[in-house]
Each structure stands twice: as C-alpha cells, then as structure tokens.
Amino acid sequence: MDDSTLTGRLKRYAQVTSAMTGLAGRLVGEKYLGMAIDRDRHADDLKQVLGGLKGPLMKVAQFLATVPGALPPEYSEELLTLQSNAPAMGWAFVRRRMMTELGADWVSKFTEFDQAATAAASLGQVHKAQLVTGEWVACKLQYPDMQSVIDADLAQLKLLFSVYESFNDALKTDGIRQEINDRLREELDYEREANHLEQFALIFESIPWVNVPRVYRDYSTKRLLTMEWLDGKSALDYVSADQDTRDELGKRLFQAWYIPFYQHGVIHGDPHPGNYKVRDDLSLSILDLGCIRAFPSHFIKGVIELYRALQTNDQARAVHAYEQWGFQNLTKDIIDIITQWARMLYDPLLDDRVRLIQNDVLGHVGWETATKVHEQLSRAGGIRPPREFVFMDRAAVGIGSVLMRLQAKQNWHQLFEEMLV
Numbered sequence: 001m002d003d004s005t006l007t008g009r010l011k012r013y014a015q016v017t018s019a020m021t022g023l024a025g026r027l028v029g030e031k032y033l034g035m036a037i038d039r040d041r042h043a044d045d046l047k048q049v050l051g052g053l054k055g056p057l058m059k060v061a062q063f064l065a066t067v068p069g070a071l072p073p074e075y076s077e078e079l080l081t082l083q084s085n086a087p088a089m090g091w092a093f094v095r096r097r098m099m100t101e102l103g104a105d106w107v108s109k110f111t112e113f114d115q116a117a118t119a120a121a122s123l124g125q126v127h128k129a130q131l132v133t134g135e136w137v138a139c140k141l142q143y144p145d146m147q148s149v150i151d152a153d154l155a156q157l158k159l160l161f162s163v164y165e166s167f168n169d170a171l172k173t174d175g176i177r178q179e180i181n182d183r184l185r186e187e188l189d190y191e192r193e194a195n196h197l198e199q200f201a202l203i204f205e206s207i208p209w210v211n212v213p214r215v216y217r218d219y220s221t222k223r224l225l226t227m228e229w230l231d232g233k234s235a236l237d238y239v240s241a242d243q244d245t246r247d248e249l250g251k252r253l254f255q256a257w258y259i260p261f262y263q264h265g266v267i268h269g270d271p272h273p274g275n276y277k278v279r280d281d282l283s284l285s286i287l288d289l290g291c292i293r294a295f296p297s298h299f300i301k302g303v304i305e306l307y308r309a310l311q312t313n314d315q316a317r318a319v320h321a322y323e324q325w326g327f328q329n330l331t332k333d334i335i336d337i338i339t340q341w342a343r344m345l346y347d348p349l350l351d352d353r354v355r356l357i358q359n360d361v362l363g364h365v366g367w368e369t370a371t372k373v374h375e376q377l378s379r380a381g382g383i384r385p386p387r388e389f390v391f392m393d394r395a396a397v398g399i400g401s402v403l404m405r406l407q408a409k410q411n412w413h414q415l416f417e418e419m420l421v
Contacts, residue, residue, distance in 0.1 A: 088120035089143060094127065097141050101224040108132070109219060113139070119274065123187055123290070128229055136229040137216060146188055146223075154181050179387040183269065187290040190225040196289035197227060200268075203260050209283040210256055230285035232277025235402050243409070249282055250357070250408020254415060256284055257399045261392075262304070262419045265295045269391035271398040293391040298324050304420060310339075310346050318342070326386030334383055337376045345396070348412040357403040357412060 094115070098106045107113070110129045117125040124142040131137055143149075186192055194215045204210040211230055219226035238249055253276060261267045268275070269291035277285040302324030309317035319335060327338075343350075348357050377383055 088117035088125045091115045093144065094141065097144065101221045102219065131219070137226050138213065138229045140190065140225040142190065142223040150184055150188060175384060175387045176390050179390040183291060183293065183391060189222055190220065191222050193225055193290045194220055196292045200260065200286060200289060203264050209252060211283060211285040213287065230277055232279050232285050234273045235276055235278055236273045236405055238278065239405055246406045246408045247410060249278060250403050250406050251410050251415065252282060252284055253399060253402060254410065254412065256286060257395065258419055262300065265297060265300055267293050267392060267395050269293045269395050271395050273402055291391065295388055299388050306342060307346055307349060310343060310350060326388065349416045350413060352411065352413040354409050354411050356407060356409055357400055
C-alpha cells in the first residue's frame with residue numbers, strides 16, 4: 001500500500017505551499033502594491049515546480065489556464081504545457097512498483113518490458129511491454145505515495161483558488177473545488193479506469209474507426225493498468241496535412257467526443273492531443289480514460305434545451321435550460337450575461353454552413369468576449385456554476401483547441417443535429 005503517512009503529507013505540504021505561496025505573493029503584490037515582476041520568467045519557474053511535483057496540481061493549474069481572466073496570459077500559456085512535460089520516474093522505481101503490484105516474479109509474465117517510459121503524466125507513467133502470450137501491451141503504473149499527494153494537494157487547493165478569486169470573483173469556486181476533489185480521487189483507482197475502457201469499447205463497438213484498448217485484468221491492479229498497445233500519432237502531427245485530411249480528422253475527433261456525451265451521458269474529461277492517437281487510415285485510438293464524468297439525464301436535456309432556445313431566441317426556454325443545468329437564483333442581469341457566453345460557445349453548432357470550429361483562429365474575439373462576461377459577472381455579484389460544468393468545460397475547451405489547431409472545416413451544425421436524432 002502507498003505510504004500515506006503524516007511525514008509524507010507534511011513533505012508534500014511544504015513543496016506545494018512554497019510553490020503556490022510564491023505565485024500568490026507575487027501576483028497580489030503586483031496587483032495591489034504595484035510591484036513589478038517578470039511574469040514570463042516566474043510563469044516558467046512555476047511550471048517547472050509543478051511539473052516536478054507531479055500530481056493533481058498539474059491538472060488544476062491546467063484547468064485554471066483555460067478559464068479566461070483566471071490568470072494572466074503569461075501563466076496560462078506556460079501551464080497549458082504541463083501535461084506533456086511531466087518527468088518520468090526511473091527504472092529502480094519501476095521495478096519496485098511492478099513487484100508490489102504483480103509479485104516478486106513479475107518479470108516472468110513478460111518477454112519484453114521497456115525500461116524507459118513512453119509517456120509520463122501527472123499521476124503515472126506508461127511502459128511498453130510484451131506478455132508471454134505474445135500481445136504487446138501498455139503498462140500504466142501509478143507513481144508512489146499518490147494518496148499522500150492527493151491529500152496534500154487538495155488541502156492546498158483553496159490557496160490556488162484564492163489566487164483565482166484575487167483576479168476574478170465572477171465564479172464562486174466551492175463547488176468547483178469539490179468536483180475536482182471527487183474526480184481526482186476516482187483517478188487513483190485503475191480498476192475504475194479499466195471499467196471505463198470496457199464501457200467506451202461498448203459505446204463505440206459499432207463505429208469501426210474508433211479503437212479502445214482491451215484491458216488485461218490478470219495483469220492489472222488498482223495501481224497498475226495493463227491494456228492493449230495501440231500505435232498512432234498525435235492529432236497535432238496532422239496540422240500540416242492537406243485540408244481534406246484535416247477536415248476528416250476534425251470530424252472524427254468531434255464525433256468521438258460528443259457521441260458518448262449526448263447518446264450515453266458520459267464524457268472523456270481529459271481530451272488533450274496525447275490521449276487521441278491517429279492511425280494512417282485516420283482511425284482513432286482513445287486512451288487514458290481515468291477522468292470520466294457521468295451526467296444525469298436532466299443535465300444533458302438542459303444542454304440540448306439551451307441549444308434549441310438559442311436557435312429561436314426563446315429566453316424563457318433558455319432560463320429553463322439553465323435551471324435544468326443546476327443554476328440557481330438567476331437574476332435578469334445574470335441571465336443576459338451568461339447568455340452572451342452561451343451564444344459564443346454554441347456558435348459553431350448554430351451556424352448551418354461549412355466553417356472552422358472557431359472563425360477567429362487566434363481566439364482573440366472569444367477571449368475578449370469571455371473576459372467581458374467574467375467582468376460583468378463580477379460586477380453583478382458573481383455566479384456559482386453547477387459542478388458538472390468543471391470537466392465538461394475542460395473537455396470542450398480541450399477538444400475545441402485541437403480542432404482550432406487543425407483548422408478543420410465541417411458543417412458542425414449538421415454533425416451535431418445527426419447526434420441528437
């Protein structure tokens with residue numbers, strides 16, 4: 001069992017507090033005391049500290065980086081790169097962890113096992129291996145002491161959100177903190193992720209161009225997930241491909257994310273490019289299903305209801321949709337403000353023509369609109385978003401950013417309507 005001792009937690013508290021207090025102190029000093037700081041350098045320093053720490057703060061920092069106005073742009077740009085830059089643990093660590101999970105004879109279960117990790121993320125790293133039965137597999141191995149890491153990071157999460165609220169009090173963050181708490185604790189359970197893989201395999205069983213890796217239960221535990229090895233490139237490797245290729249890939253990425261949500265009530269909450277591998281025939285392999293969010297049916301209906309309301313400019317129907325989502329105590333001013341935000345988010349789905357997912361490729365208009373909305377919400381007293389928004393928004397921003405980078409063109413409205421039938 002991982003060491004979740006007081007000593008482990010105290011060590012983590014010290015590391016996290018040093019990093020986040022430094023951020024808070026510098027930013028608050030800049031805002032209220034007029035103290036000049038080198039934001040670019042400090043943002044890079046913060047990224048290096050968080051990347052070295054691993055753990056959930058990386059995910060939280062990435063989430064804040066996608067919220068307009070939450071942090072200065074210099075910090076957002078640096079923190080968005082954290083996922084792909086996490087340093088891997090060494091071979092001595094791997095041997096010890098594999099022995100803990102599969103027993104002293106673990107090596108006998110494999111004919112090959114790569115010592116170097118092929119991928120390293122916030123909670124674990126992946127090694128390519130071959131089973132004695134001949135199958136090539138990906139062994140996802142959780143870092144040590146992650147329970148202590150989670151406990152310490154979540155205890156410090158309030159400090160990180162205080163940094164957010166010092167810049168923008170438009171969003172009340174108590175529900176956001178609880179949502180992150182629940183989802184991150186779920187991600188520690190690799191048996192749960194194995195269930196997600198099998199669930200998504202069923203969702204996509206009739207779609208030949210989506211591949212979900214098979215789980216090898218006899219070689220998996222709560223902290224080790226052994227699954228089928230699936231080759232492929234990152235979607236971003238196709239940014240220089242011809243337009244037809246980028247259009248088709250964009251269509252498939254769009255459908256692969258939205259089909260589970262609208263037809264089965266679940267989303268892949270971490271759709272960054274590394275989690276969608278692309279084969280030469282443009283078929284997709286969906287990886288890393290630790291962060292899955294299930295939604296109640298009324299929330300899904302509310303999302304569709306708002307889409308229909310925006311189509312017909314029906315404000316009463318829009319208010320009903322917000323209430324289905326879980327918004328409470330909505331004033332007329334708040335309704336008008338969040339409808340501005342909703343129109344921007346739904347824009348590609350409402351526009352019945354072939355186009356980019358975001359006509360403003362650089363995102364300046366969207367960012368300016370979002371920042372304006374946040375400023376207006378702040379003046380109106382702020383709003384408490386439903387918990388379901390946290391990872392839905394993170395996922396939508398993630399997949400949308402990939403489609404923008406690809407500059408894929410589709411009639412997104414028609415694709416969306418086909419899913420709702």
